Amino acid sequence: MDADSAPASGGRAVACPGALVGRGAGPVRGPAAGRRAALRGGRRLKRLVGFQYRADGLYCEGVRLADLAARYGTPLYVYSAGVIRDRYRRLSAAFAALRPRLYYAVKANANLSLLKLLKDEGAGFDVVSGGELARALAAGADPARVVFAGVGKTEAELTEALAARIGWFNAESADELARLNALASAAGRRPRVALRLNPDVEPDTHPHVRTGGGRSKFGFPLDEALSLLRSWDRFPALDLGGVHLHIGSQLADPAATLRALDVALDVIARDPRLTVLDLGGGFPVPYRESDAYPSIEAFAAPIVAKLGAWLGRLTFHLEPGRYLMAEAGALVTTVQAVKIMAGRRVVVVDTGLHHLLRPALYNAYHRVLPLARAAPAGVPADVVGPICESSDVLARERRLPELRPGEGLALMEAGAYGFSMASQYNAQVRPAEVLVTGEGARLIRRRETYAELMAPERECLDA
Secondary structure (H helix, E strand, O other): OOOOEEEOOOOOEOOOOOOOOOHHHOOOOOHHHHHHHHHHHHOOOOEEEOEEEEOOEEEEOOEEHHHHHHHHOOOEEEEEHHHHHHHHHHHHHHOHHHOOEEEEEHHHOOOHHHHHHHHHHOOEEEEOOHHHHHHHHHOOOOHHHEEEOOOOOOHHHHHHHHHHOOOEEEEOOHHHHHHHHHHHHHHOOOOEEEEEEEOOOOOOOOHHHEOOOOOOOOOEEHHHHHHHHHOHHHOOOOEEEEEEOOOEOOOOOOHHHHHHHHHHHHHHHOOOOOOEEEOOOOOOOOOOOOOOOOOHHHHHHHHHHHHHHHEOOEEEEEOOOHHHHHHHEEEEEEEEEEEEEOOEEEEEEOOOOOOOOHHHHHOOOOOEEEOOOOOOOOOOEEEEOOOOOOOOEEEEEEOOOOOOOOOEEEEOOOOOOOHHHOOOHHHOOOOEEEEEEOOEEEEEEOOOOHHHHHHHHHOOOOO
């Protein structure tokens, strides 16, 4: 454990489905109390670690992962409630001087129980589809605390969001503005709108998650945004109120964000109607042991310094997703076979790209840990899934112990863009999900069944 880490509390316990059990199931402090505790005189916070080894294996908080695998089966997503709360409070404290409103990016992980947990912490929600809006509302979100972003909102989705009276639309094209204006006028609504700017800033991150470059599909080029501001009377049913930025994910440092802010602030300075600046998200998390990203406090500090002079003129929004969820989750899997291919050890497990797409899509790295504590073997191993695709490789060249069928592994830092990107490819059911709080755990999504795979088709079979 490094100097910036602190273990989660709790001892060994076995999870019970459907309810929290044990000492860890007690009341949780509200967001205000959490922020007060987090600030502690401005000192950098210790980073709560939800997954750690003990003498008898790998634990999530106070629950052994092997016990969860035995109770619920695998593949199984396991989340630490303590880590989610810790990251929310830590991010809130890092940006506290700006008094921001936090909108959780639902696309990172849309499980209803996790949305409710964040709602109870004080979060609003950033949604990018009608389905994500429906999920946020089902979790009890205040519609006024919902921001609807996304480059391809349909007429049906805009209509649903207007009917729900959500707080903000982050618009990304003139066609979207015209459509929303017509729908709002017909419905007798006047929704608040922010323009998503494309600042033509290329952050240092994977090309697939860069969203602020000039060739990106996202947002308005600066010239078009300024033209729209000058001719806003074309949209009398829309209440122009702000600008939105989101230049990418896993940003290596705040430099690109600061350059994008220069563009946004120049636009805001020209138009007194613009009173909200939505900074988006993109805050980095470590996936590799060697990753040396700045802490959230270090990332936030120059941003807070730049924007401090705008307090009173502007209200600030943040849209964290990965930062809150990635380190809170692990995908637990069971070894099915071990074989040697061209001198290389290949470990076949019961999960794959259909449950964790990131390695195949982004060449993303996830740590692989055995559920039982053991010394690594001399021969590195590739960890592969059951899917009929050569890209179904979850990890390459990893030092793992000798493994046999039936033994368990955990793919770490899988809480964000894990289950939310899962599919039913090869007619595979999606995993169950479990939430751990202290020494207790509960099922928050049951495993799908074959009947559910076919249900939308059966009624059409003989039509």
